[in-house]
Amino acid sequence: MMTKKESPFKRVLEIVATTIICALSLFVFSTKSLAQNNEEKSEILIVDPIETKPEFKGGIIEFYKFIGKNFKMPAEAGKNRIQGKIYMQFIVEENGSLSEIKILKDLGYGLGEEAKRVLRLSPKWIPGSQQGKAVRVLYSLPITIQAEK
Numbered sequence: 124m125m126t127k128k129e130s131p132f133k134r135v136l137e138i139v140a141t142t143i144i145c146a147l148s149l150f151v152f153s154t155k156s157l158a159q160n161n162e163e164k165s166e167i168l169i170v171d172p173i174e175t176k177p178e179f180k181g182g183i184i185e186f187y188k189f190i191g192k193n194f195k196m197p198a199e200a201g202k203n204r205i206q207g208k209i210y211m212q213f214i215v216e217e218n219g220s221l222s223e224i225k226i227l228k229d230l231g232y233g234l235g236e237e238a239k240r241v242l243r244l245s246p247k248w249i250p251g252s253q254q255g256k257a258v259r260v261l262y263s264l265p266i267t268i269q270a271e272k
Contacts, residue, residue, distance in 0.1 A: 177215035219247030
């Protein structure tokens with residue numbers, strides 16, 4: 124086998140095939156997702172950079188103050204002195220309301236459900252915009268839970 128010479132045609136074919144596979148892989152994995160099917164609203168969400176992100180009236184600091192004012196620590200969580208972060212996800216609608224509220228990471232003890240309840244109480248946000256038009260935007264954020272002292 125060591126004395127057998129490899130065909131130059133076969134070597135060129137291998138290089139061309141490898142180059143084509145790499146180029147196709149690069150193209151497939153670098154294109155962005157154009158749409159996401161939304162079953163509840165039966166419309167397509169465009170996944171494109173938005174010009175203006177949605178914002179809570181008064182800013183994110185005011186939003187966290189709103190959360191702190193309305194969040195009621197479940198008794199079991201308080202008793203066990205649970206602390207950490209709950210990761211939430213929701214859609215800020217074109218009219219500023221919040222919908223499709225989901226818990227991405229929960230600490231348990233009813234903390235995620237309480238965060239969901241508080242988000243449902245949230246006043247309307249300033250919606251995100253694309254080309255001057257209000258659009259639905261998927262928004263994710265952490266909510267930090269601290270044990271009472």
